[in-house]
Amino acid sequence: MDVLRKFLCPEFVFGPGAVSLAGRYAEHMGASRVLLVSDPGINKAGWTAVVQASLEERNISYEIFDSVLPNPRDTQVMEGASFYTERNCDVILAVGGGSVLDAAKGIGIVAANGGHILDYEGVDAIPDPIPPLICIPTTCGSSADVSQFAIISDSRGRRKIAIISKSLVPDISLIDPDTLETMSRELMAAVCLDTLTHSIEAYVSQAHSFITDRHALGAISLIGEHFIPALMHRDDRDLQSYMMQASLEAGLAFSNASLGLVHAMAHVLGGLKDFPHGICNGFLLQNVCSYNYDACPERYDKITETLRGGENKSSLSGREALLDAIGILVEASGIKQELGRFRLSSPECRTLAEMSLKDVCIVTNPREPGLKEIASLYEETFRQ
Structure with a gap:
């Protein structure tokens, strides 16, 4: 007990209905245009629509990026970062499993720091903070909603890289067990x-x-x-x-x-x-x-x-x-x-x-x- 230890974790809300708070927390962050990151499966399950409705209730504009595949590729991250910049977004909101949440973190890294996502492999290699990040997990495995990890696939090298930084801890996670119903x-x-x-x-x-x-x-x-x-x-x-x-x-x-x-x-x-x-x-x-x-x-x-x-x-x-x-x-x-x-x-x-x-x-x-x-x-x- 005499050893110094650091402990990182985000603010989180846990319980049924948490997903519907997305708009409130985006508003608290001063969002004017949200990048909503999801995937086709989450769209089909209806959770993207729930988040859209929550944002619309607060009159917050959003752009949807839903081109994320399982084991998210560096190419998807780079595409998402360009989309974020081109659409003048200022907050990232990710709803999905670990692939979506990791892709959203990668998008934030490149949007804030430039370069290529593979440049940030390893520990504490991100110089500037990423944009405000809200995570809504729809699975109960990756824990990307509370971690300082992002795992991205190198499409050319056919390997996965680990990016570890306190910059990747979400600003808030909305953890709603009801999202598991569609798994x-x-x-x-x-x-x-x-x-x-x-x-x-x-x-x-x-x-x-x-x-x-x-x-x-x-x-x-x-x-x-x-x-x-x-x-x-x-x-x-x-x-x-x-x-x-x-x-x-x-x-x-x-x-x-x-x-x-x-x-x-x-x-x-x-x-x-x-x-x-x-x-x-x-x-x-x-x-x-x-x-x-x-x-x-x-x-x-x-x-x-x-x-x-x-x-x-x-x-x-x-x-x-x-x-x-x-x-x-x-x-x-x-x-x-x-x-x-x-x-x-x-x-x-x-x-x-x-x-x-x-x-x-x-x-x-x-x-x-x-x-x-x-x-x-x-x-x-x-x-x-």
Whole structure:
């Protein structure tokens, strides 16, 4: 407790109806013309229209940029930044999943600082603050609505870059559990595995603190108790709210403690093969936790205990108990049925391992991995 710690988080409003406050907060920021960032799926689900109505109630003009794809590309960010400038916008409002929120952050970076979005890879490489940013998450996985991270795909290099800066913490996030009603079961499963990975990696991170530990364990507890029921009962508002709360707490944890090897590997896998991020995490999580276990067994044992709600109903212990507890959730998600679609050759595994070593998330992993070890982890998970 004698170590200085910094903790970043945005102002946020949590609860049903929060999405309808978009206009009020845009007005508070003095917005005259808002760039509303979304995607076709969010438009179809009706959430873009809800935000539009809220802005119109306050007589705030807006321009819609909805060309964002999953795993947002640098080209989309550059297009959005040009659109922001050409339309004389002064506030960015993003409604969507992690791809939309990350794209909006990237748009803000380039709009304020110029250059190319790939110029800002790494930690604290953004010289000037981005425009005012309002985030409205419609999934419960990325936690981009409360984090200082943005993940952008390099379309030429076929990789993902991580941009980390306090400039990327939103000015306010409107976190409305009702937005989860329009998610498919498959998407819910994938993004919740992302939340689980965020919270586990934050808890074992070399940069963890007593503050991030509380949020990480809070998220792990919520997932352990409510993830499977939330998948089974998609119309239960309380269960959906618990999953949104888990995403919030996991985001507060990893935004300040950073992540680890699972995310380093998932980033390059998603960039090179365009695989869905949450599914990549779900596939990799058990093998990486097994690899890391001996670096901090007491922390991983606490994760196991928390996932089980403090009860040990299994004869397993240590590493095996951890893998069993995580495996129950991964199995319930249904993603293992998709594993056949995500196969890699041995040369691909080595290439991915080389790229993973350059990912900023690897720095805080509890164990320092080498090239051969990472390649082996890819092969154990995805080898043809």
